[in-house]
Amino acid sequence: MSPLLRLAAASAWNRRASLSLAVAAMALAVMLLLGVERLRDQAKNGFEQAVSGADLLVGARGSPLQLLLYSVFRLGDANQDMRWASVEQVAAHPAVDWVIPLSLGDSHRGFPVLATTQAYFAHFRTGAERPLALREGRRFDGVFETVLGAEVAEALGYRPGDRIALAHGSGASGLAEHTDKPFTVVGILARTGTPVDRTVHISLAAMEAIHLDWQGGAPIPGVAIPAEFVQKFDLSPKTVSAAIVGLKSRAAVFNVQRWVNQNRDEALMAVLPGVALAQLWAMLAQVERVLFAVSALVVAVGLAGLVAVVLASLDQRRRELAVLRAVGARPRDVLALLMLEGGGLVLAGALAGLALLNAAILLLGPWAEAHYGFALNVALPGPRERYLLGGAIMAGFGASLLPAWRAYRVSLADGLTPRL
Amino acid sequence: MSAPLVAARQLRFDWGRTPCLDLPAFELAAGEQVFLHGPSGSGKSTLLNLLAGVLVPQQGTLRVLDADLSRLPGAARDRFRADHVGLIFQQFNLIPYLSVLDNVMLPCRFSARRHARAGAPREAAGRLLGQLDLDCALWARPARALSVGQQQRVAAARALIGQPELVIADEPTSALDAARQQVFLDLLGRECAASGAALLFVSHDARLAARFDRTLALDAINRVGAPCTEPSA
Numbered sequence: 029m030s031p032l033l034r035l036a037a038a039s040a041w042n043r044r045a046s047l048s049l050a051v052a053a054m055a056l057a058v059m060l061l062l063g064v065e066r067l068r069d070q071a072k073n074g075f076e077q078a079v080s081g082a083d084l085l086v087g088a089r090g091s092p093l094q095l096l097l098y099s100v101f102r103l104g105d106a107n108q109d110m111r112w113a114s115v116e117q118v119a120a121h122p123a124v125d126w127v128i129p130l131s132l133g134d135s136h137r138g139f140p141v142l143a144t145t146q147a148y149f150a151h152f153r154t155g156a157e158r159p160l161a162l163r164e165g166r167r168f169d170g171v172f173e174t175v176l177g178a179e180v181a182e183a184l185g186y187r188p189g190d191r192i193a194l195a196h197g198s199g200a201s202g203l204a205e206h207t208d209k210p211f212t213v214v215g216i217l218a219r220t221g222t223p224v225d226r227t228v229h230i231s232l233a234a235m236e237a238i239h240l241d242w243q244g245g246a247p248i249p250g251v252a253i254p255a256e257f258v259q260k261f262d263l264s265p266k267t268v269s270a271a272i273v274g275l276k277s278r279a280a281v282f283n284v285q286r287w288v289n290q291n292r293d294e295a296l297m298a299v300l301p302g303v304a305l306a307q308l309w310a311m312l313a314q315v316e317r318v319l320f321a322v323s324a325l326v327v328a329v330g331l332a333g334l335v336a337v338v339l340a341s342l343d344q345r346r347r348e349l350a351v352l353r354a355v356g357a358r359p360r361d362v363l364a365l366l367m368l369e370g371g372g373l374v375l376a377g378a379l380a381g382l383a384l385l386n387a388a389i390l391l392l393g394p395w396a397e398a399h400y401g402f403a404l405n406v407a408l409p410g411p412r413e414r415y416l417l418g419g420a421i422m423a424g425f426g427a428s429l430l431p432a433w434r435a436y437r438v439s440l441a442d443g444l445t446p447r448l
Numbered sequence: 449m450s451a452p453l454v455a456a457r458q459l460r461f462d463w464g465r466t467p468c469l470d471l472p473a474f475e476l477a478a479g480e481q482v483f484l485h486g487p488s489g490s491g492k493s494t495l496l497n498l499l500a501g502v503l504v505p506q507q508g509t510l511r512v513l514d515a516d517l518s519r520l521p522g523a524a525r526d527r528f529r530a531d532h533v534g535l536i537f538q539q540f541n542l543i544p545y546l547s548v549l550d551n552v553m554l555p556c557r558f559s560a561r562r563h564a565r566a567g568a569p570r571e572a573a574g575r576l577l578g579q580l581d582l583d584c585a586l587w588a589r590p591a592r593a594l595s596v597g598q599q600q601r602v603a604a605a606r607a608l609i610g611q612p613e614l615v616i617a618d619e620p621t622s623a624l625d626a627a628r629q630q631v632f633l634d635l636l637g638r639e640c641a642a643s644g645a646a647l648l649f650v651s652h653d654a655r656l657a658a659r660f661d662r663t664l665a666l667d668a669i670n671r672v673g674a675p676c677t678e679p680s681a
Binding site for chain 2: 031035038039041042347348351352353354355356357358359360361443444445
């Protein structure tokens with residue numbers, strides 16, 4: 029076998045220009061196939077890490093998925109708030125350990141603003157149940173103080189002591205700003221790899237304060253309450269967007285959920301984060317399938333290119349094959365030669381694709397983490413990835429049977445005298 | 449007299465319905481150097497393909513050494529060719545991207561027998577190349593870098609390595625000029641004699657016949673009178 033392998037290698041090296049292009053196409057296709065899988069896997073992982081430690085999400089009755097998206101991932105808006113009285117009622121339930129109220133809706137240069145309480149710093153967990161840690165400074169204390177997520181501080185170059193203005197509503201530009209009531213950065217959180225990194229945190233009182241002279245989403249004409257006078261007003265919150273609830277014992281989760289759902293004072297909803305996430309994955313399954321089909325098609329195109337290049341070279345190699353037959357190669361040696369070549373190219377393409385994927389992740393991982401809040405890691409292929417890689421390689425071996433079979437037929441028909 | 453190396457009886461080969469070759473008798477003794485000539489279409493390449501075990505006669509027997517090539521299955525005929533036959537063609541004898549040495553050693557890769565008879569293939573190849581006047585500076589060069597005359601001598605070295613009993617040369621000198629033709633013929637004849645191989649030399653150029661033991665005109669011994677053309681695939 030080894031002389032054939034050497035021959036196949038020498039022959040392929042002789043045609044390296046066209047073959048390397050075909051291998052590159054195959055590598056890109058495999059990179060896409062594995063990349064989609066890696067992205068899906070690590071995005072799922074990232075999402076699950078963003079809600080670790082929460083037993084229930086509570087908000088106004090509506091879509092559980094929407095509640096999950098805005099309360100945990102800061103995606104979309106709450107279309108209805110819940111009353112503060114309800115938050116206090118939930119907090120008073122004997123099975124409830126802690127409650128983190130969340131008030132959303134404002135933003136700072138595209139980053140969402142989250143108004144909350146000290147309970148957020150004490151009880152919110154990310155990743156493997158890790159509490160939040162401050163990288164610099166301290167928690168907010170005064171009304172116009174803010175604690176930034178790591179990504180916000182990094183992207184905008186903020187340091188403790190800087191003053192920032194918040195904008196009403198969420199979006200990148202063209203929003204009315206609360207320029208009359210600037211905030212001082214007092215702390216910056218350590219990176220978590222979750223949406224926390226992209227969040228500007230303020231107190232619930234601050235949220236009330238900046239909207240004192242606002243009504244219906246716009247400043248009230250002719251009314252301006254300067255920052256130094258806000259303390260004269262009642263800054264206790266009237267409503268919040270949602271609340272994250274931790275229980276003393278997880279066993280009580282369904283009891284508390286039922287109790288919240290049956291609340292008579294307000295139409296509320298309690299959601300298990302895991303259940304809502306499962307709903308999200310079920311929704312995304314279609315998209316996943318389409319992505320998978322597209323990348324599988326791309327692999328098929330890559331393989332077709334590879335086979336086409338090998339097939340096209342056969343006509344030029346008829347003399348070569350005839351010489352091999354003359355020195356004693358059997359037609360099945362010719363078959364093996366071509367299969368070795370095809371298989372080697374496929375293997376090279378697949379491994380190059382895997383390497384390319386990890387190189388791309390190394391390069392783009394930090395960017396993806398910054399923009400989409402989940403970590404992409406360089407890693408050995410997981411079980412499903414291995415399965416896909418194996419599938420692509422097997423398909424490649426199958427496809428390279430075609431030129432091998434043709435070469436076999438040609439060398440049988442040609443014998444020692446190639447018909448050119 | 450010992451048994452002939454090649455013995456064909458009532459050998460018949462047709463391309464489809466077109467008769468091509470009908471040889472009542474054809475023999476070649478061991479170590480004999482025979483010049484075979486005939487016009488194009490007289491069935492020369494068909495006979496060579498039969499002797500090399502690539503084609504199988506439809507009728508008759510074709511015995512080479514101890515093997516009846518008309519009865520051996522395909523893989524065994526390939527093995528037989530690898531073990532016992534050296535071939536030289538008109539041109540394009542070599543794998544262009546392999547080095548001269550690797551080209552010469554190719555038969556040893558496909559035949560254990562010739563590998564064994566060559567001893568150390570690399571040294572055997574070098575010895576043959578030296579005897580065929582190929583400078584050792586060329587040995588590591590890829591075959592395509594050589595002139596046609598040099599390539600034909602490399603082909604001769606490859607046909608001779610591992611001492612096959614039969615060397616078949618199909619117009620090996622037609623791409624060479626007259627002076628080089630003679631040099632090549634002398635070298636080939638000498639080396640075949642040295643290794644004890646029978647040489648069947650095919651050419652349409654009767655002027656080359658002088659130095660051979662025997663001359664055969666294929667159109668005289670082939671009972672099919674019409675030109676034999678292989679149908680294109």
